[in-house]
Amino acid sequence: MAEIDLLASLPKTKRNIQKRSEGKSLEVVAEARKFGQMKPGMRVLDVGCGKGFLVKDLMLECPGLEAFGLDISLYALLHCEREVAGRLHLGSAEKLPFPDRAFDCVLSINTIHNLPRRKALEALREIQRLSGGCAYVQVDSYRTPEQKALFEDWVLTALYHDYPPGWIKLFGDAGYTGDYCWTIVE
Ligand SMILES: C[S@@+](CC[C@H](N)C(=O)[O-])C[C@H]1O[C@@H](n2cnc3c(N)ncnc32)[C@H](O)[C@@H]1O
Numbered sequence: 001m002a003e004i005d006l007l008a009s010l011p012k013t014k015r016n017i018q019k020r021s022e023g024k025s026l027e028v029v030a031e032a033r034k035f036g037q038m039k040p041g042m043r044v045l046d047v048g049c050g051k052g053f054l055v056k057d058l059m060l061e062c063p064g065l066e067a068f069g070l071d072i073s074l075y076a077l078l079h080c081e082r083e084v085a086g087r088l089h090l091g092s093a094e095k096l097p098f099p100d101r102a103f104d105c106v107l108s109i110n111t112i113h114n115l116p117r118r119k120a121l122e123a124l125r126e127i128q129r130l131s132g133g134c135a136y137v138q139v140d141s142y143r144t145p146e147q148k149a150l151f152e153d154w155v156l157t158a159l160y161h162d163y164p165p166g167w168i169k170l171f172g173d174a175g176y177t178g179d180y181c182w183t184i185v186e
Contacts (some may be wrong), residue, residue, distance in 0.1 A: 040064025042104040047093050047127060048111025050076045052084035059083065061145045068103075070096065093123035098130055106131035110183055113140040113158040117170070120160045124174035135178030136147055142184055 046054050049069025058067040069088040077088050084127045112120050127135050140161045142148040
């Protein structure tokens, strides 16, 4: 056996511990400890689910949760985790094949930037339509020209990317009211 860091090639987030420490209060800690209130029977969709690792983890974390995924890659779905077979749908984020408010929560991690801007906008509208705003989206971004240059060296698939204000403008244009975060190469 050997010690192998399987996540070594993934981008690392540099934590601003001082900022976190300054922002901590009893209220902030109490809010954080609610852990998002996932309950059995709630319906969650992961857009860009790949092989369904997050769908599986959510079901393990909260038994009884109705978790589903959608991905554009047939290869990913054909090689999905056994436990989620039948829960993953083939489709594209900008046209989600589900009725309005079909889910209590919609997640999409590191996927929406793979669409061109117009389709990213449609995807955000779709996520809002299905979730009513109880949603979380994480996308590629950068805060400085240096981070942008690093990102451009690293990126393979993203068709739309921007500084946070550009993304926030897109969220607003789409009427997206969920939460969001950035994946930043550092
Ligand atoms: C970087 S992977 C992220 C997978 C997973 N969400 C995660 O965080 O590990 C991006 C995923 O988005 C999927 N994807 C790319 N374009 C898509 C689209 N238009 N609609 C749905 N999924 C898409 C890819 O097939 C891939 O599984």
